[in-house]
Amino acid sequence: MGEQPIFSTRAHVFQIDPNTKKNWVPTSKHAVTVSYFFDSTRSVYRIISLDGSKAIINSTITPNMTFTKTSQKFGQWADSRANTVYGLGFSSESHLVKFADKFAEFKEAARLAKERSQEKMELTSTPSQGGAVKRNELSVNRSGKRKESAPGDLQSPLTSESINGTDDERVTPDTPQHMEPRAEPSQNALPFSHSSSSINKHWEAELAALKGNNAKLTAALLESTANVKQWKQQLAAYQEEAERLHKRVTELECVSGQTTVIKSQKTELNQTIEELELALKAKEEELERLKAEVESANEFQSQKDSLSEKLQETESRNQVLEAQLSDLEQRLESSQLEREAFRKSLRSLLELLDGKIFELTELRDTLAKLLEG
Structure with a gap:
């Protein structure tokens, strides 16, 4: 919508003398x-008044202003x-009372607008949205900060109705509300880079x-291999002993006729053999478990x-996406430069149009005075 007039009146304009700061200097002849x-x-x-162009x-x-x-x-x-x-x-x-009332009304509206903007800034600067703040700062740094209007710099066209206003109040039916700012394309690219990292x-x-688990399993495998060799040696020794x-039992059975003694010795020997067989079975089970751990270690290695x-x-894809992001940023900067140049040319045309409109207004006033005379 741009900037629109919402109230107009007529008055003689003065400014304080910049040297003495006491005397009034008229800035308009009428x-x-x-x-x-x-x-x-x-x-x-804003309060705007033109004398000609x-x-x-x-x-x-x-x-903080006061009228x-x-x-x-x-x-x-x-x-x-x-x-x-x-x-x-x-x-x-x-007319003075109306102007003062409007000044107070718009001053309060400016205060509320400032509070709303501060609340939005506080919301966007919370820890849960720290990345959003950085994206906004990056967008502001690329697009450029908006400057406050300086005296004598008109930022919007003035219609003939707003310039040739009467002493009565002119208010538009609905004052536009504050519009939400649009997101920059670069803001949509930053979260992806963050997620890839x-x-x-x-x-x-x-x-x-996985590397830590692999090292542990390798150490356990080496230890189990050494234990297996030792257990095989012990098993061979147990078999030789058995x-x-x-043979000793057979010799005793043949030589001695003492059946009771031989049976008792045989029983003891059988118990010893059973114990050795149980120990051998336990060692074999432990060997199978170690083999399974070795297989799992190999699986971990393949997963690694x-x-x-x-x-x-992922790294190569991230590099491609970063290249695309830099290309998009360059395109955005070039489009912003083109848009800024277009705005400058449009602003110069509008200023020229304002001058022509005011010249026509003065001509109309002159012709009206001539007709009245």
Whole structure:
């Protein structure tokens, strides 16, 4: 919608003498139109007055401004940004009261708009949205900060109706509300880069864990291999001892007729053999378990290799996406430069149109005076 006039009146315009800071200096030879404007894109209220093609008032209303009625037909306010004090002389007290009421109303609206913008800034700067703040700062750094309007710089066209206003109030039916700012394309690219780095960290952590498990299993495998060799030697020794005992039993049975003694010895020998067989079975079971652990270690190694390949693929894909992101950023910067150049040319055309409109307005006033004379 841009900037629109919402109230107009006529008054003689004065500025404080910059040297003495005491005397009033008239900036218009006759009563001119003084209008309130509202910029819906920034929620900013301004007081603008033109004398021909020259802007004699261009003051942005801030919450700390105060309009003071110094007499029945004269009021003033200080603009710290313009480093001056403006004074208005009205034709009647009712016009002064209306202007002062509108000043207070728009001052309160400016205060509320400032509070809303501060609340939004506080919401966007919370820890849960820290990345969103950085994206907004990056977007602001690329697109450029908006500057406050300086005195004499008109940022929107003025219609003939707003310039040739009467002493009555002119209010638009609905004042546009504050519009939400649009997201930059670059803001949509940053979260992906952040997620890819998180994925890389996740795979690296898993790879480190697998390396640790692999080292432990390798040490256990070496230890179990040494134990197996020792157990095989013990088993061979037990088998030799069992054969020797069997031969000894046979010899005893043949030589001695003492059946009872031989049976008792045989029983003892059989128990010893059973114990050795149980120990051998336990060792075999432990050997099978170690073999299973070795197989699982090999599986972990294969998983580690596959994860390494996936990590390399992710890194290459991340590099491609970063190249695409830089290309998009360059395109965005070029489009912003083109848009800024178009805005500058459009603003110059609008200023030229404003000058022509005011010239036509003066011509109309002159012709009206001639007709009346």
